[in-house]
Amino acid sequence: MLFKMPWQRLLPLIGPALLLALWQLMISANWVKPVLLPPPGETLVHLWSTFASGAILPDLWSTVFRTLCSFGLAVLIGVPLGILLGSNVNAYRSVEFAIDFFRSTPSSALIPLFMLIFGITDINKIAIASFGAMLIVLFNSAYGVMNAKKTRVMAAQIMGVSRWHVFKDVLLMESLAQTFVGLRSAVSMALVIVIVAEMFIGSETGLGHRIIDAQQVFNVKDMYTSILVTGALGYLLNLGFLLIEKKLIHWSGKA
Amino acid sequence: MSTLPTSATTWPTPGDTVVSLPPAPATHVTVRGLSKGFGGVPLYTRFNLDLPRGRIVSIFGPNGCGKSTLMNMIAGLIEPDEGEILFDGKSLRETTIGYVFQNYRDALFPWLSSWDNIAYPLRRQGMKPDAVKARVDELARLFEIRFDLQRYPYDLSGGQMQTVCIMRALAPRPEVLFMDEPFSALDFEMTLFIRAKLQEAHLATGVTMVIVSHDLEDAVFLADQILLLTRRPTRIAEIVPFDLPRPRTPEAVADPEFVRVKSRTLEVFRREMST
Numbered sequence: 001m002l003f004k005m006p007w008q009r010l011l012p013l014i015g016p017a018l019l020l021a022l023w024q025l026m027i028s029a030n031w032v033k034p035v036l037l038p039p040p041g042e043t044l045v046h047l048w049s050t051f052a053s054g055a056i057l058p059d060l061w062s063t064v065f066r067t068l069c070s071f072g073l074a075v076l077i078g079v080p081l082g083i084l085l086g087s088n089v090n091a092y093r094s095v096e097f098a099i100d101f102f103r104s105t106p107s108s109a110l111i112p113l114f115m116l117i118f119g120i121t122d123i124n125k126i127a128i129a130s131f132g133a134m135l136i137v138l139f140n141s142a143y144g145v146m147n148a149k150k151t152r153v154m155a156a157q158i159m160g161v162s163r164w165h166v167f168k169d170v171l172l173m174e175s176l177a178q179t180f181v182g183l184r185s186a187v188s189m190a191l192v193i194v195i196v197a198e199m200f201i202g203s204e205t206g207l208g209h210r211i212i213d214a215q216q217v218f219n220v221k222d223m224y225t226s227i228l229v230t231g232a233l234g235y236l237l238n239l240g241f242l243l244i245e246k247k248l249i250h251w252s253g254k255a
Numbered sequence: 256m257s258t259l260p261t262s263a264t265t266w267p268t269p270g271d272t273v274v275s276l277p278p279a280p281a282t283h284v285t286v287r288g289l290s291k292g293f294g295g296v297p298l299y300t301r302f303n304l305d306l307p308r309g310r311i312v313s314i315f316g317p318n319g320c321g322k323s324t325l326m327n328m329i330a331g332l333i334e335p336d337e338g339e340i341l342f343d344g345k346s347l348r349e350t351t352i353g354y355v356f357q358n359y360r361d362a363l364f365p366w367l368s369s370w371d372n373i374a375y376p377l378r379r380q381g382m383k384p385d386a387v388k389a390r391v392d393e394l395a396r397l398f399e400i401r402f403d404l405q406r407y408p409y410d411l412s413g414g415q416m417q418t419v420c421i422m423r424a425l426a427p428r429p430e431v432l433f434m435d436e437p438f439s440a441l442d443f444e445m446t447l448f449i450r451a452k453l454q455e456a457h458l459a460t461g462v463t464m465v466i467v468s469h470d471l472e473d474a475v476f477l478a479d480q481i482l483l484l485t486r487r488p489t490r491i492a493e494i495v496p497f498d499l500p501r502p503r504t505p506e507a508v509a510d511p512e513f514v515r516v517k518s519r520t521l522e523v524f525r526r527e528m529s530t
Binding site for chain 2: 149151152154155157158159160161165169170173176250251254255
């Protein structure tokens with residue numbers, strides 16, 4: 001629809017409002033013990049105060065830092081490797097099983113293996129998160145190249161353009177839309193693994209560490225606050241990539 | 256019982272060459288001894304063809320006779336099993352050609368503006384920016400472009416996109432322009448427009464054109480010659496000449512000569528269908 005009624009802009013707010021109402025209802029109707037679930041109002045006030053006091057910031061920062069480091073590594077390795085494999089179908093077919101196998105294996109299952117290799121360090125968390133994210137980036141970049149429109153490649157070949165320019169001007173550009181789909185999923189995956197790693201690989205900082213710590217001492221208000229912040233972080237990362245994608249890959253979904 | 260060759264790449268007797276069968280006068284593209292099979296079933300066997308210089312030839316024939324395959328082999332998009340194809344005695348590598356695809360949406364580069372799409376082959380040839388601009392402007396005048404060429408292809412209508420495709424194909428001044436069903440995805444109004452513009456471009460440049468069409472009227476309308484193919488294994492059924500002077504207006508479809516050529520073409524086509 002081209003023209004939106006003013007009330008239609010408010011539609012996306014209904015979901016969260018319903019959720020908060022349900023949350024409050026569960027407490028008001030005594031369905032859940034308040035010791036397990038704090039009221040939404042109090043939780044939101046606590047959320048505000050943790051930000052106002054800055055108490056959550058070091059943890060938030062560590063998680064963001066680890067996620068972006070993992071993601072950056074994943075892109076640095078995954079995009080060039082994916083494009084290389086994608087432009088040589090035989091090469092891709094020969095490693096396809098390995099990629100699909102590890103892509104289907106929950107990365108958290110590999111945490112013990114990575115602990116053996118990297119020990120209980122920050123490097124370990126970044127290594128495992130970037131491994132999981134890298135597979136997604138690689139897979140999508142490769143498919144972006146492999147699924148390039150044949151007609152476009154032929155159009156360039158007919159013009160007598162060199163193989164290198166067919167690759168650079170057509171295949172690479174064609175793969176970008178799919179690559180960005182991969183980047184978006186990969187940043188979400190990196191965050192998931194970082195949070196899990198912060199929970200279960202001895203950690204002093206991070207939102208995952210904060211959640212598990214709060215749970216251990218039954219500080220449910222702080223636990224829910226950290227969960228909400230983690231969710232918001234994931235949402236914002238995804239939204240950020242969506243906006244960049246719309247700007248850079250303006251033809252995505254249109255051609 | 257005759258036996259078909261077991262492999263598509265080996266044929267019992269050698270085909271013609273330009274030496275054994277020289278091209279007719281005023282030939283631009285010479286096809287000699289062309290053979291192509293798919294999955295062991297021969298489609299073309301020692302096929303010979305002369306395409307006249309500066310003329311428009313339409314390829315027409317029954318479904319599956321390999322109209323597009325023939326054109327794509329000449330344009331270098333499909334590798335023939337055997338045979339030679341020469342452009343004025345030169346190989347394809349030494350020849351500038353243009354190609355207009357049926358699916359214009361998939362043929363244009365959506366990350367480039369329409370203008371940059373047209374300029375792309377020129378830039379890749381190493382043409383100076385001034386010269387590129389002059390050439391694109393020249394084409395924009397020839398095609399009387401009234402929409403903004405700075406827009407991206409996906410923002411254009413189908414007819415506008417196909418116009419950009421044709422401009423891009425013509426930009427490097429090709430010797431031969433190949434068109435694969437260029438009208439099949441266009442509405443009637445755009446078909447009339449593109450027909451008119453192609454005639455003007457042909458008049459202005461004298462480019463040799465090859466059009467594959469599955470629509471009889473489209474096949475006849477622009478053509479100097481209608482190349483009619485048989486069912487597979489494909490041979491030339493007949494070459495029907497059509498000499499109505501150009502420019503041919505939309506009313507030309509009611510011209511007695513057009514009607515005669517069209518019905519002659521249809522006659523051959525039906526004869527080939529029934530064999």
